Amino acid sequence: MDRQFYHTGQFARMASVSIRTLRFYDKVGLLSPSGYTEAGYRLYTDADFWRLQQILALKFLGFSLEEIKACLRVGPSGLRESLQIQHCMLMERKQQLDKVLQALEETQRLLEVNTQDWSAILHVIQVIQMQQDNEWRKKYLNDEQLQKMDELSRASYTEEQRQQIAERGKNFTEADQVEASRRWSELGAELKRLMSINADPAGPEAQALAAQWNAMIASFTQGDPGITQGLKNFYGNLGKMPEAERPIAMPYSKEEWAFINQMLAAYQQQH
Structure with a gap:
């Protein structure tokens, strides 16, 4: 069956958006037209309309x-x-x-x-x-989980490092936590995508992810090698705990950790 094509103006009216919005979404790679006329005008399809509705729905949700x-x-x-x-x-x-x-x-x-x-x-x-109030953490972890997190922290960092982290954390709000969670979720989604297509950990896409990954880690460690090692210790100690006793779940599977380590090792060699 032949596809129905719509010129930019028709498509904009059908979706109740401006032509300028469609051009912007094309520019940033969110929604590109399915085709062009011989004169170079954009052509959209019903499938493009469905994708646009998804974009608008997610945009509405913030x-x-x-x-x-x-x-x-x-x-x-x-x-x-x-x-x-x-x-x-x-x-x-x-x-x-x-x-x-x-x-x-x-x-x-x-x-x-x-x-x-x-x-x-x-x-x-x-x-x-x-x-x-910065006590928002208590709303996400119960007393037992908080205690285990503290024990993990003491086993992973020196007391001086713990004090440095605590001092930085005074200005870390719940909104910051939500934003960090979103960012890590986005990076995790890209990790799963790369693994699903058997991407090379040293390849360009994985290395682009590695750069973002390192930047997120650096925002926490501030480039301090001791705190960086402590962070590795923390997840190492967390992984050694029986799954039922962990205060938080391990964020990645063994296969994903292996890919992450290979990806970051390749990034360090290249930089």
Whole structure:
């Protein structure tokens, strides 16, 4: 059956987007037309329309362009993982906003009785500050998991290194954690894609991933060789623990770790 083709203007009207948006998505590699006329005009198909709807849906949910690319590339399994992260983040934000709204409503009621009640206003400020508290970690790990994480940390880093990490962590917010999780999820999706096509760990695609991988690790270690070794110790010690006793799951399989090590070793040789 012949495919139905649409010129840019037709396709833009059908999808309720601007022609400028379509050109931008083509430029950044999100959505390229399926063909061109002899005069060089873009032609889109129904399949392009479905891909555009996916892009718009993910954009509406707050995904960045790079995250959208990763979701479309890895397929449903990677998309489910990304949506789960996004869902958790939005639910957390909703709970924060609900508490702030409740405090605001209580303050409004109090100010109807006493317009000079500054304690009510200070209460709102305190509630907002509490929602930004750096104790967010406790919401994701129970007491037992936190204790095991501390034991792993003590076995992997020196006390001086632990103090350095703790000092840096004072400015590391929940939003930073969500962003880091998204970034690692994106890199993990690319890792799975490369392994699925039997890519060479020393090849250009894997080495591009290695560069991003090293940059993410460096953002944590700050280039400190001791902390870098401690990070390796941490995951080594985590891997030695019985699976049921681990405070967090190992992020990669043995095969994936092997690919990662080969990829990073090749990157170090080339740089």
